[in-house]
Amino acid sequence: DAGITQSPRHKVTETGTPVTLRCHQTENHRYMYWYRQDPGHGLRLIHYSYGVKDTDKGEVSDGYSVSRSKTEDFLLTLESATSSQTSVYFCAISESNQSQFFGPGTRLTVL
Amino acid sequence: KNEVEQSPQNLTAQEGEFITINCSYSVGISALHWLQQHPGGGIVSLFMLSSGKKKHGRLIATINIQEKHSSLHITASHPRDSAVYICAMNYGGSQGNLIFGKGTKLSVKP
Numbered sequence: 001d002a003g004i005t006q007s008p009r010h011k012v013t014e015t016g017t018p019v020t021l022r023c024h025q026t027e028n029h030r031y032m033y034w035y036r037q038d039p040g041h042g043l044r045l046i047h048y049s050y051g052v053k054d055t056d057k058g059e060v061s062d063g064y065s066v067s068r069s070k071t072e073d074f075l076l077t078l079e080s081a082t083s084s085q086t087s088v089y090f091c092a093i094s095e096s097n098q099s100q101f102f103g104p105g106t107r108l109t110v111l
Numbered sequence: 112k113n114e115v116e117q118s119p120q121n122l123t124a125q126e127g128e129f130i131t132i133n134c135s136y137s138v139g140i141s142a143l144h145w146l147q148q149h150p151g152g153g154i155v156s157l158f159m160l161s162s163g164k165k166k167h168g169r170l171i172a173t174i175n176i177q178e179k180h181s182s183l184h185i186t187a188s189h190p191r192d193s194a195v196y197i198c199a200m201n202y203g204g205s206q207g208n209l210i211f212g213k214g215t216k217l218s219v220k221p
Contacts, residue, residue: 042212045207048207094206097142099144105152
């Protein structure tokens with residue numbers, strides 16, 4: 001299995017608080033992705049990175065920001081969490097034109 | 112709008128049956144992915160293909176580019192195949208242009 005971890009695995013927070021989720025890889029893959037998964041929807045891309053300090057928006061980027069200061073870490077930040085951001089968040093990694101490897105997911109609840 | 116449609120949404124089979132899950136997409140693609148999500152939530156990539164057919168063990172994935180259609184087949188199904196199978200299309204030449212279907216929930220009964 002690809003070396004990809006997410007932290008925390010579970011988090012409960014209150015509306016209006018900032019939240020940062022971390023994705024860490026040991027595979028030195030170029031691409032990293034953040035998705036959210038909600039009932040009734042497929043996985044939806046939030047942001048992705050194609051290199052250190054290189055990121056781009058996905059389908060549902062509003063309310064989220066990301067940073068990638070080194071190859072192995074990709075951070076997802078909710079500046080002011082809202083209840084609509086309650087979801088399961090998955091990180092994934094890949095090389096160019098290759099399959100993605102997914103992390104175990106983070107379950108976030110915003111009260 | 113770029114879309115991925117999967118059918119059926121839910122599928123129940125008896126152990127040993129041959130299973131087919133279908134995926135249709137709306138635009139030209141650079142690649143199509145099949146993923147498996149286990150009951151515990153973990154997601155595993157099964158196939159990435161842009162033409163023809165790929166096989167891994169009892170799983171076979173095919174794609175027809177002209178018809179914008181892909182199928183995932185499971186031969187000699189087993190209860191451990193019970194999972195959600197997700198199709199996703201990569202379009203526009205960018206790694207970030209990935210649209211996922213809503214998944215097909217498969218339950219294989221012993």
